[in-house]
Amino acid sequence: MAIKNFLVKTKQIKKGKAGLNRQLRYIHDQNAPSHKHTIIKPLLSGNKLVNAYDERREMRMKLHLRGGGVSNHATRFIIALPSEIAHPTADQWKRILGEIIANVADVNGLDRRELAKHCEAVIHDESQSGKNSHIHLVMSNIINCTVIKGITQYKTTHAIKMAFNRAVKNVFKVDHRFYDPKNPKPKPSGRKKKKRRFKS
Numbered sequence: 726m727a728i729k730n731f732l733v734k735t736k737q738i739k740k741g742k743a744g745l746n747r748q749l750r751y752i753h754d755q756n757a758p759s760h761k762h763t764i765i766k767p768l769l770s771g772n773k774l775v776n777a778y779d780e781r782r783e784m785r786m787k788l789h790l791r792g793g794g795v796s797n798h799a800t801r802f803i804i805a806l807p808s809e810i811a812h813p814t815a816d817q818w819k820r821i822l823g824e825i826i827a828n829v830a831d832v833n834g835l836d837r838r839e840l841a842k843h844c845e846a847v848i849h850d851e852s853q854s855g856k857n858s859h860i861h862l863v864m865s866n867i868i869n870c871t872v873i874k875g876i877t878q879y880k881t882t883h884a885i886k887m888a889f890n891r892a893v894k895n896v897f898k899v900d901h902r903f904y905d906p907k908n909p910k911p912k913p914s915g916r917k918k919k920k921r922r923f924k925s
Contacts, residue, residue, distance in 0.1 A: 752847045760849070766848040805858070844863065845862075
């Protein structure tokens with residue numbers, strides 16, 4: 726049975742700038758216990774991601790605007806490819822990421838280059854662990870002092886899935902509509918077994 730999409734997980738990064746910095750440290754941390762057999766490689770480092778919130782706050786202060794606080798500064802996406810297809814090279818991930826950034830920018834009405842400046846992407850190569858290789862993409866929810874709600878919404882996750890599917894087809898000649906996983910996970914039955922009660 727073919728799969729609907731290749732894997733994309735989405736999570737809001739909470740706790741403001743501290744939460745963002747913690748997440749960035751983690752995805753780059755080669756010494757983290759969960760990264761024991763992972764080869765970490767930088768893929769994209771936008772120079773506007775970390776300070777996007779501070780720039781927006783300074784702009785609002787100059788305009789004497791109150792409120793408008795943002796608790797979730799960024800969104801993290803994990804984009805994973807089944808290991809039986811490939812453990813992509815850095816150049817292959819770069820091509821895939823390029824399509825993703827372009828599609829997200831188009832869906833949200835943003836400039837592609839400007840969006841890239843507000844992103845950080847890291848490759849987690851799992852060729853030595855046997856797991857699925859993936860990239861962590863951290864994308865600012867604030868672009869040029871404006872909160873882009875669409876980045877936090879399903880339309881952006883959907884845009885990433887569509888771009889990822891298309892890129893995998895272009896790079897690896899694998900169409901998700903006809904791809905059959907060799908070791909699919911069993912589907913839960915949805916029914917819980919009732920425990921038998923014995924009368925004493």
